[in-house]
Amino acid sequence: MMPIFTAILIAALLVIITGFFCLTQTRNLLRVIIGVEVAMKGVTLLLAFAGYINGNYDLVQAFIITMIVMEVVVAVVAAGIAVRVYEKNDSLDIRKLTKLQG
């Protein structure tokens, strides 16, 4: 029987890896953003787990709430850029973002 905190640690790392794997597989701008968000959720879980281990619940609560706010702002900016890219290119395919090279 696996101790509960090892299980949480493995789960958090798996969520992070899933997010990064999504980044490598998808060719769609919105799915890229979703991949990043999934990875960040894993990081949030990891941070909560860190607070659980050393009993610093109040500090870690403040961290996580701040982190969620920052994450939402990043997601909004990313989605805004994706919308503009769609207007310009008529496609969300990242393979069409080839203006800058070299």
Next chain:
Amino acid sequence: MPASLTFATAALIVLPLLAILILNIVNKQAGQKIALNVALVVTVIQMIAVLICGSLLVTGGKGSIDFSVFWDMNANLSASFFTVDFFSLVVLFSIGMVAFISAMVAKRGVNGKELNFTNLLMVILLGMNGIAMVGDFFSLYVFLEITGICSFVMIALYHSKEGLEGAFKYLLMSCVATAFLLISMAFLFMQVGSLRFTDLTIALSGWATGEGDLFVTIAFICFIAGIAIKTGLMPFHSWLPDAYQSAPAAVSVLLGGIVSKVCGVYIIIRVLSSFFENIPEVGIAVGLLAIISICFGAIAAAAQNDFKRILAYSSISQIGYIALGIAAGGPIGFIGAMLHFFNHATFKTTLFVDSAILEESVGSTDIEQMGGLEKQLPVANVTTILSLLSTSGIPPLAGFWSKALIIIAVWQAGFHFTAFLAILASVFTLVYFLRLQRKVFFGPAEEHLAEVKESRGTLAFSAIALSVVTIGVGVLFPLILRFLQAQGLL
């Protein structure tokens, strides 16, 4: 704490917020008109405040000052506060200077978007000031995100195809970098129970005795991966040239001049010199990435045909020198890195201002289309020569001294071959910059550029002022060294 000091330190955080408030309370037309002037005033006050802080540090004989702005820092043990020491003052001064120049460039560059630009400039100023002064890892993350988000929006300010592409690439890489940094923070927090730099220093100082702890090792690896992406060191550099090239002129001055340095290499210096100091593996890893970046940046820059892209690869190379100085360790390496930070902010900003002059007068930054602009653009010509000589380390310009200090530190640390490579790459810097100079300014005049004229205004003023700083710091360098010796830093 004396009243003048309270004013000076609070000005660094409160003033940008106040400026945003003022600009958005008045109606939009008025805001549009006064926006850039407000930005100029705020940045000038920031530079003055930094000088006041510096003089108080010297007269007070203290190494650093702790302060908080909106709450009492003594109220709670885990309350976070700001810390100002000499190095952060140098950084804060560079931030003020580059933001001032960026606002000057924006006077010609951002038609109709003055208010948007200034709001973003103020927030990014706040974010960078925060990074330069924070005392704990989590606040560092918050300010890092503030700065990052503003730079994404600023790169895509005009919704051009290039701008959107550059902004999205930067955003994506930056998200991955912050994920790594947060993983590192989580593991450190798991181990130590606090994220304040002072607590981490104490907790990790006993670690070097050889007892390998898996969690701390993972934290180091994730920290280096995250910060290398943010800095744009060699294997993680892909976003940097794209972001610099696609940004509007005033924004690329800001990005290339200061943002990527404060977000990346400053944090490396701060963290490495405070709590990863005892772990030689971290220094070796950063040094390795640094020397790869130095060589690769110099070689890749020689193959580019866009003015801003050459500057971007040159930035990768020069940031490598700063990271190398800090990886070499010791007071000489630290001072060298600190001064190269300032010098790099000066000469790279000059070069980006020159690219703004070219963009305004010629209409593009493609160096293949230019030639013989020496007579038509005298200010751009002379300032480009000066700053490229400074970049490649020709005495008596400022860049020579800081590079010399860094290479001495590397040599003293025993890495002779690395020092040799660094000198070789410095010579190569001269190669790619001479190619740039020959293609753009020297040689026979191109027919279609006969009508090009240089505008006498804020752009030319910025380039000249920065060149004066480069020459001044170079000529007065012995005095600066003696001052640092008197302060016990060297």
